[in-house]
Every structure is written in C-alpha cells, then in structure tokens.
Amino acid sequence: MTGSDVTRGGVEGARPGRDALTGARTGRRRRRRGRGEQAMVPDVEFSSYYGKPILNRPTWKPLDIAGYLYLGGLAGASSLLAAGAHVTGRPGLARAAKLGASGAISVSLAALVHDLGRPARFQNMLRIFKPTSPMNLGSWLLVGYVPLTVAAAAADVSGRHRIVGAAATAGAAALGPAVATYTAVLLSDTAVPSWHEGHREMPFVFAGSGATAAAGLALACAPWQETGPARRLAVLGAGLELGAFRLMKQRMGLAAEPYEQGKQQRLLRAAEALTAGGAALAAFAGRQGPRAGGALPMAYAGWRGLAGGRSRLLTVAAGAALLAGSAALRFGVFHAGVASAEDPKYTVVPQRERLEARARSDGR
Structure with missing residues (x-):
C-alpha cells in the first residue's frame, strides 16, 4: 500500500467487514501523550476474520464429558x-466405597465412549503408548x-x-489418585484459556473434588x-478443593473471568456452598451421635436411638450435598472453558502480556 492508496474516506479499495479490525474495535487503549493530544488508535475490541473465533469451540457433549470428569x-x-x-476393619464402609468406585468408573467409561461415537475410537487410542499424551x-x-x-x-x-x-x-x-486427577491434566493440556491457565492448581482442585464426592457417597x-474416615475426608477434601x-482463579488473571459469568458462575457458587455446607454438616453429625462402648443407663436408651437416627439423617444430607457440590464444580469448570x-479476548490478551513481559526481561 502506498500513500496514494489512502484517501479521506479511508483506504482505497478497502472492503468494510472483510478485514481484520485494528481501530475502534480491537481491545486495547493507547495512552494520551499530552493534555490536548488524543490517541490515533481508539479503543479496540477483539475479533477475527469473518467473525470466527480464534480457537475452535470444544465439541464435547457437556453431559458426557463433564459427567466423565x-x-x-x-x-x-x-x-x-x-x-x-478394608485395612481398618470397616466392612460396611469398604463395601460402599468399592461398589461406588466400580459403578462410577463403569458409567464414566461408558460416557466417554458415547461421546467418542463408537467403541472402536477408544480401542484405537490403545494401539500406541505415548507418554506425552x-x-x-x-x-x-x-x-x-x-x-x-x-x-x-x-x-x-x-464373599469369595x-x-x-x-x-x-x-x-x-x-491407581486411584491418578484416575482422580489425570482429567485435570487432560483439560489443562488443551489450548482452551480457562483450562490451560489453571494448569498448576487444577489437579489439586480435582483431587479435592474427588475426595468430597467419595466422602459424600460413603456418608450416604x-x-x-x-463413617468416621469419610467425615474426615470430606473436611480435608473440601478445604483442598x-x-x-x-x-x-487469582493466578489465572483474565482467563479467570469466564468462571464469574453465566451459568458456570451459578454452578460454581452452588458448588462452593454445597461443598462447604456438606463438610460442615458431616463434621457436626459426627459429634451428635451416641458414642460406642460403655454401659448406658436405661433412661438413655431412648435418647441413644433418637440421637442415632438424627445423626443418620444429617449424615445422609451431608453426603448428598457433597455429591451435588462436586458435580456442580466439574460442570462449572467445563462450561467456563467452553x-x-x-471469545478471542481470552486467547489474545494473555499472549500479548506474555510477549511484553518477555520483551521487558530481555531488554534488561
């Protein structure tokens, strides 16, 4: 382009709406250099050619993949x-956890295969062993x-x-810890900004979420x-999650913004309330029931049955809250990534900030 190509009406031969936006709608504001001077380039808004996003939207089905997570x-x-x-001699708790693990992973695998479309696609992933994937x-x-x-x-x-x-x-x-957290690595390894930018903490979030879900199932x-170990696991998992x-979210910068918008915000707020409330209720229920061992006077027999029944109801309610909170977290994280x-802003701005930071460090 030469100087003769530029006229008062703009660039000669330009086609509005067909070129990349560089002026009023690309996203960044330039500082004014003086009191009477104005920036040559106004505020910009991030866009891309033909209105297409920079990244392809994940095509995963929410129910399948968020349920799989x-x-x-x-x-x-x-x-x-x-x-x-099993080691500490709690057969009822061991059975509930074993059946829960078996049923959950079977349904999880079925959800993954359903999203892939046919079982052969899952089998094809086993044709090689690729540690970097x-x-x-x-x-x-x-x-x-x-x-x-x-x-x-x-x-x-x-019994056999x-x-x-x-x-x-x-x-x-x-293998359980890897199963509970590898999906966080799977999400963080993508180019999706709100997943990738959280790669340091996401495995810990998923570990805590898995712990609260397992504790919730055991409590219920x-x-x-x-259920003593499950109650303690609920408190520890909730704190970690x-x-x-x-x-x-604090470390992600701009990429944390989608977690505070739309339905994912509602899901994540519900997850926080359910998880914190379920853990508190589980701890409270553990203090309300009758203590094992020792002879109680007959006058306390009725109280003991009443207290045990009330504690059981509180324990089941805590378990349901923890299960729902963990599910809400996974669905919220999924929708935030999508x-x-x-929005191209979440891809462009962090990249520019990293380039500017690198240029400043190289300049030193």
Whole structure:
C-alpha cells in the first residue's frame, strides 16, 4: 500500500467487514501523550476474520464429558477410601466405597465412549503408548483400573476369593489418585484459556473434588458407625478443593473471568456452598451421635436411638450435598472453558502480556 492508496474516506479499495479490525474495535487503549493530544488508535475490541473465533469451540457433549470428569474423580477417591476401610476393619464402609468406585468408573467409561461415537475410537487410542499424551495415558490407565475395581467389588459382594479381592483393592487404590486427577491434566493440556491457565492448581482442585464426592457417597450409603474416615475426608477434601480453586482463579488473571459469568458462575457458587455446607454438616453429625462402648443407663436408651437416627439423617444430607457440590464444580469448570474458547479476548490478551513481559526481561 502506498500513500496514494489512502484517501479521506479511508483506504482505497478497502472492503468494510472483510478485514481484520485494528481501530475502534480491537481491545486495547493507547495512552494520551499530552493534555490536548488524543490517541490515533481508539479503543479496540477483539475479533477475527469473518467473525470466527480464534480457537475452535470444544465439541464435547457437556453431559458426557463433564459427567466423565465427575465420575472419574468419584471412583479414584473411592478406591483410596475403600482400601483404608478394608485395612481398618470397616466392612460396611469398604463395601460402599468399592461398589461406588466400580459403578462410577463403569458409567464414566461408558460416557466417554458415547461421546467418542463408537467403541472402536477408544480401542484405537490403545494401539500406541505415548507418554506425552494425557489422553493416551488416561486410556491405558482406565484399562488397568476398571478391571481392578470390578474385581474388588465382586469379591466383596460374593464373599469369595478374598485374597484376589484384597489384591484388587490395593491395586485400585494405587491407581486411584491418578484416575482422580489425570482429567485435570487432560483439560489443562488443551489450548482452551480457562483450562490451560489453571494448569498448576487444577489437579489439586480435582483431587479435592474427588475426595468430597467419595466422602459424600460413603456418608450416604455406609453404616453411620463406620463413617468416621469419610467425615474426615470430606473436611480435608473440601478445604483442598475450595482453597486450590480460589488460588487458581487469582493466578489465572483474565482467563479467570469466564468462571464469574453465566451459568458456570451459578454452578460454581452452588458448588462452593454445597461443598462447604456438606463438610460442615458431616463434621457436626459426627459429634451428635451416641458414642460406642460403655454401659448406658436405661433412661438413655431412648435418647441413644433418637440421637442415632438424627445423626443418620444429617449424615445422609451431608453426603448428598457433597455429591451435588462436586458435580456442580466439574460442570462449572467445563462450561467456563467452553466460554473462554468462544471469545478471542481470552486467547489474545494473555499472549500479548506474555510477549511484553518477555520483551521487558530481555531488554534488561
């Protein structure tokens, strides 16, 4: 383009709406250099050619993939809880956790295959072993983990092959932490801004969320007298989940903005309230029931039954709140990532900030 191409009406031959926006609508404001001077380039708004987003919107189905994220965390943490209950002689808690892990991971795998479209696509991921691919490693992880959880649950229910069941329980517990957190690595490894920018804290968020879900399932299904470890897990998991999530948003900068908008904001606020409330209720319920051991006067017999029934209701309510809170978190994170991919601002601004920071450091 030469000087003769520019006229008072603009660039000669320009086609409005067909070129990249560089002026009033691209997003950044230049400072005024003097009192009477105005910037040559006004405020800009981020856009792209033909109105297309910079990133392709994730095509994953929300119910399938967000459900896959949630159930995987529930299963992995439940395997850890099952192993602990098995070792400490809590058969009711161990059975609830084993059945929960087996059922959750089976439905999670079915949701993943349903999103892929046909089982052959999952099988194709097993044709190679690629350590640099979270999806490939996750596929191999599921192949090893699913049979272990099923074997542990089957041995517990049938009462047979106890040695095999104990070995399967231990193996599932060894893989459980990876199953609960690898989906965070899977999301963070994408170019989606609100997932990628949280790669440091996202595994801790998912670990805490999986712990609260597993604790919630145990509180709702296991005998009240054996739920002590689940109540403690609920408190620890809630603290990890809520603390890591807040830290993640603080460090993400602009990419944290989608978490505060739309339906994902409502889901995440509900998740925070349900998780914190469920953990508090679980801790409170543990203090309300009758204490085991010791002879009580007959006058206290009726109180003991009443207190136990009330504690059981509080425990089930706490478990339901924790399960719902963990699910709301996973769905909120999923929708926030999709929203960030649809707006080019969340891709462009962090990239420019990183380039400017690198240029300043090189200039020193």
